[in-house]
Amino acid sequence: MNVMTNFSEKKREKQLYNERKLLRDLSIEEVKKSMIIHFNKMRIGIGPLDEGVEEACFDVAIEAYLNGGEFSRFTIHGENIDMAKKRCHQDITHFIDTLYYFWLYLDFGKKMISDEDTFIACEHFVDYWWVNGYRKGERRYKLRLH
Secondary structure (H helix, E strand, O other): OOOOOOOHHHHHHHHHHHHHHHOOOHHHHHHHHHHHHHHOOOOOOOOOOOOOHHHHHHHHHHHHHHHHHHHHHHHHHOOOOHHHHHHHHHHHHOOOOOOOHHHHHHHOOOOOOOHHHHHHHHHHHHHHHHHHHHHHHHHHOOOOOO
């Protein structure tokens, strides 16, 4: 008897395995520090450890980090970081927009933060975590830890 395997299940298992390995290198304290650095200019009237803000930033940082780690696999095929960024431009834009619209929702009616500064801060935050995930994933592939 042959065992029938579902390739989508195998692909998902492998993806979860790689994500777990990548998340071992991610520090919550590092995400908190990054959040304070990137959004310090906008934090007028919003507490530095506001639960909703922190949770949204964590979600986007983790997703961008994992996405960067996932696209680092193309390093072994000779692609550099810019080529990988072009490949997942749509995902990066989605992360930036998600965080940006969260900040706009949080500030609705108050007009305490600048739209342009908010977008730039979101862009830098997502880019920082995407590159961080890419570098960690790239290191794992180079060391053959995948």
